[in-house]
Amino acid sequence: MQINFYRVRIPFLRPFTTSFGTENYREALLFRLVHDGIEAYSEAVTSPIPDYGYEDNATAMHIIGDFAAKYISDLPDPSVFMERARGIKGHNMAKAALEMLLWDYHSKVNDQPLYRYIGKSRGYANVGISIGMAKIEEMLEQIEKAVSMGYKRIKIKIARGREGLVREVRDAFPDIPLSVDANGDYTPSDMPRLKDLDRYDLEYIEQPFPGDDLIYHSRLKKEISTPVCLDESITSADKARKAFDIGAADVINIKPGRIGGFTESLKVAEIARENGGHVWVGGMLETGIGRAFNIAFASLDLVDYPGDTSPNEKYFSRDIVKNPFRMKNGIIEPYHDPGIGVRIDEESLLRYLVDAGTISV
Known part of the structure; x- marks a missing residue:
């Protein structure tokens, strides 16, 4: 074979x-x-x-x-x-x-279909969108379009020294569900910068410190009111359990392709539920093949927050699948054909x- x-x-x-x-x-x-x-x-x-x-x-x-x-x-x-x-x-x-x-x-x-095979599913995924850093005018334009399309959560990328993007976005869109993702760009000396983000009524701050850290995320969580979401720090169910044990996380971004697949991701989602945490499914800019896995997992009852599972028309002019996902009112249904269902x-x-x-x- x-x-x-x-x-x-x-x-x-x-x-x-x-x-x-x-x-x-x-x-x-x-x-x-x-x-x-x-x-x-x-x-x-x-x-x-x-x-x-x-x-x-x-x-x-x-x-x-x-x-x-x-x-x-x-x-x-x-x-x-x-x-x-x-x-x-x-x-x-x-x-x-x-x-x-x-x-x-x-x-x-x-x-x-994969979404039924892996566990109990609600039959659809709630969809958020991730906006990369760019000129603020371009970001605001992308967000306005995303809001009009019905996305259920807007996430913007940030970096140390670029927190002003959050102020600009929140001023323009005072009522949208908004979160930020730092991809581990901050250090413990940046605690004041991160605490200052409390003023923007964010759904969560995602991965402020590097992926090998749990300790400083735990300290940050004690000093801010904004929930802390971990992404790169969660590489296994064991890491997820430790994160909740020491109070380092409120939310976990599960990326099945990063955690090791569905077997481990299911364990992580169960641990989050047992500890009163929340879970959503992130993306790694996958093609329609990887996106089909993410949508199937994001439809599970264990997943309670909108994820970064935009249709790939946001990223590519042409995907490698004939049946790309379409979003309606902020939701995407997984394919009903056997397996991931892509052609x-x-x-x-x-x-x-x-x-x-x-x-x-």
Whole structure:
């Protein structure tokens, strides 16, 4: 048995800027498994350079091809694969690409849409939007359009020294559900800057300190009234449990492709509920394949906050799926066909293709 991989490069409609830098395209690793007439797909959420975390496209291909792929030769249950892969330390994004490939495969074997196969679902995902840093006029224009389209939460990216963006947005839109995401750009010496954000009535401040920190997030939470959301800091269910134990989080942004897949993400969501916390599903600028996984997870009853699950027409002029998601009144329904339900646009796949090959399993 083999896994086909495809590396594609899709340009963004506009540059997307965070505290990490500016991205002009999504370079994605896509995987396809064919067995007994069933085609399963997945996507690694890595990027060409290790800016978000230590993983990148090259490390993902190394871990998958040289170590992890052998663990799916008998197409095990996703949880069995994760148990087998425990010896691979870290590399959640690489492992998630295979774990989620198995979720798609097994939900198709069982002739169920993925969102029903993974757990109790409300049948739709509440949708928020993430706005990258740009000239304030451009950001306000994007927000106005998003509000008119019915998005249920607006999130803007911020960085140390650019807190003025929050004031400008709140002045222009005093009543919208608004949150901010710092992507770990602040240090403990910036506590006064972060405390000052209390005045803007935010839904939460996302990941103010670097991803390896829980302690200073706990201290910040004691000093501000705005809820604290953790993203990069939550790499496992164990980390989520510790975050709630020491009072470091009110909210968790679950990115299944970053946490290690659905098996671990379900545990994180359960821990948040047990501790009175809240959960939403974030994105990593995925193609329609990765977005389909996110929407399926975001439809679960365990997920109670709107996530960063915009239709991909926000990012790309043309996706690699024939049936891109459409949003209505701030909600998106997952596909009802078996598995993730996407139909691949082979013409687009070839158009954006940079590299392709096979991995022996």
